[in-house]
Amino acid sequence: MSDTDHGPLIPRNRDAHPPAYDIDYKTSVPRSPRWSLLSMESTPSEETGPRFGHSLLGEWDNNLIMNWTRGKSPAVGERILVHGRVLDENGRPVPDTLVEIWQANAGGRYRHKKDTYFAPLDPNFGGCGRTITDENGYYEFLTIRPGAYPWPNRANDWRPMHIHFSIFGHSFGQRLISQMYFEGDPLINHCPIAATIKDRSQLDTLVAPLDFSKSRPLDFLAYKFDIVLRGRRQTMFENKLEGM
Amino acid sequence: MVQKLDTLIETPSQTAGPYVHIGCMPTYAGNAGAYDQEIGESPIADGAKGEIIEITGEVIDGTGWALRDAMLESWQADAAGKFPGSDGADPAVNGFCRFAADAETGKFTLRTVKPGAVPARGGVMQAPHISIWIVARGINVGLQSRIYFEDEDNSADPLLNRIEQKNRVETLIAKKTGEGQYAFNVVLQGENETVFLDI
Ligand SMILES: [Fe+3]
Numbered sequence: 001m002s003d004t005d006h007g008p009l010i011p012r013n014r015d016a017h018p019p020a021y022d023i024d025y026k027t028s029v030p031r032s033p034r035w036s037l038l039s040m041e042s043t044p045s046e047e048t049g050p051r052f053g054h055s056l057l058g059e060w061d062n063n064l065i066m067n068w069t070r071g072k073s074p075a076v077g078e079r080i081l082v083h084g085r086v087l088d089e090n091g092r093p094v095p096d097t098l099v100e101i102w103q104a105n106a107g108g109r110y111r112h113k114k115d116t117y118f119a120p121l122d123p124n125f126g127g128c129g130r131t132i133t134d135e136n137g138y139y140e141f142l143t144i145r146p147g148a149y150p151w152p153n154r155a156n157d158w159r160p161m162h163i164h165f166s167i168f169g170h171s172f173g174q175r176l177i178s179q180m181y182f183e184g185d186p187l188i189n190h191c192p193i194a195a196t197i198k199d200r201s202q203l204d205t206l207v208a209p210l211d212f213s214k215s216r217p218l219d220f221l222a223y224k225f226d227i228v229l230r231g232r233r234q235t236m237f238e239n240k241l242e243g244m
Numbered sequence: 245m246v247q248k249l250d251t252l253i254e255t256p257s258q259t260a261g262p263y264v265h266i267g268c269m270p271t272y273a274g275n276a277g278a279y280d281q282e283i284g285e286s287p288i289a290d291g292a293k294g295e296i297i298e299i300t301g302e303v304i305d306g307t308g309w310a311l312r313d314a315m316l317e318s319w320q321a322d323a324a325g326k327f328p329g330s331d332g333a334d335p336a337v338n339g340f341c342r343f344a345a346d347a348e349t350g351k352f353t354l355r356t357v358k359p360g361a362v363p364a365r366g367g368v369m370q371a372p373h374i375s376i377w378i379v380a381r382g383i384n385v386g387l388q389s390r391i392y393f394e395d396e397d398n399s400a401d402p403l404l405n406r407i408e409q410k411n412r413v414e415t416l417i418a419k420k421t422g423e424g425q426y427a428f429n430v431v432l433q434g435e436n437e438t439v440f441l442d443i
Contacts, residue, residue, distance in 0.1 A: 008365075011442070017384070017385045018258070018385060020385065022384065025259075025382070027258075027381050028382045030306040030433060031432050031433065032383075032432070032433060034306075034433055035437055036440075037440050038439050038440075039442045039443070040402075040403060043402075043443070045321075045375045045390070045405075046375065048320060049319060049340075050328070053284060056283065058280045061279065061289045089251050089254060090250070090251060091250060100268060101267060102267025110396040111274075112262075112266055112273055112274070126270075128266050128270055128278050128306075143246070164258075164263075164267055166267060172377070175317070175386060176255060176379050176386070177379055179245045179261075193261075196384050199256075205253070228252045229255070231251070231252075
C-alpha cells in the first residue's frame, strides 16, 4: 500500500464518461443497461485489488516492434514511442501498476480470427504489449503506428488510428479500459465510438500529442499519453474501517 | 470566476472492443506465447483453503442472446474474508481471475474458492461475494457487479439492502445447482437486468 491507497474512492464522475446507450454506436443499443446503476460508497471489495510485480514482465513485453518475434525481426510500420504517466484524480502518480495495450498493425489489421479486413497480417507483429509503471507512475512502449480500419456500424465508418489501453491502478474500483488517439487524425471527428464521449474536452484527453522531446532522431517519433485513474478521498475526519 | 481545483478528471472510458482478448488474454485470442506468463489465469493455487466452487453462466444482451465476445474479471477475498495482500491472507489465493465467454457457446466458467464475509465501513459485515467487471464490444464503460450466493445469509448485506426492488436482489445471487456448483448469468438489459454498480 502506498500513501495514496487510503480512504474511500472518489465517486466516478459519470459526466466524464460515455453513456451506456448511444444509438450511433449500434452494438451499444442491445448491450446497454436500461436501469440506473446502484450508487454506493466504496468498500474494501473495491478499495483493494490485484497487484502485479515487475518480475511478471518479459524482456520484450513493452516493445511491440520486436516482441512477437522475441527480438528476431522488427514489425513493419512507422516507429513510435508512446509514453506518459498514470496519475490519480488527486494528481499523484500511480506507481507499480500494470498497463496493457493492444492495437492493429500498420495496415489496420488485428491478429485475431474474427478480423477479416483485406489488409495483410504482418508476420512480425503480434499487437499486444504490457508494462508496469515505475515509482513515478511513468510508463513507455515502443510500437508502430496502427493503421485506421473500417468497421461494420453505419455504412462507411472507420476507426481513427488508436491504441487500446487497460489499466489497473491499485484497487479494483479503479479498473479502466480506454483508447488513445493521435493528434491531427481527421477520422477522430467522424468516429461514433470516439463520439460516445459527449464532452469534447474529455475526448481531447484521449488524443496524444506529438512529443519531440522524447523522439529519437533517425529512429522514432514520440507521443505522450497521460492517464488519470480514480483517486481516494482523504480528510482529517475520515472514519477508519473497522476490522481492517 | 472561482478558484481552480487541484483535482484532475478521470480519463474517459472507451469500449474494450471486439479484440480485447488480444491484449488481455492472448492465448484465448489464438496468440499463445505472446507472454511467458499471462495474468488472471486462476484466482487460486493448489492448496487454497476453503470450498472450491465453479460458477457458470452467460452474459446476455437485451435480445436474449449470449455474448460470444465478453471478457470478465473477478476480485475476491479468501475463505476467511481476507483480501490478498493483507495480513494473514491465504497465500494460495491471489483473488483475481480473467475469464471469457466461449467464442462458440457464450458460456463462461469461474473456478475459485468461496470467499468469506468481509467488512464494510462502520463495523458492518458484507455477505460473501465476488466482485466482477464486464467489458465487451458495445459496452462503453466496464460494468461493475457482484456475485452473492443463495446458500449464504445475505439478509444483513448493506449493498443488497440498498436495492429498493427486492425482486432485483435475485439478479446478484448465484443459484446452487450441485455440490460446489453455481449458476450466475449477467443480463445486460431487459427482463431480469442485472443490478450494476457505481461504487
Ligand atoms: Fe480497435
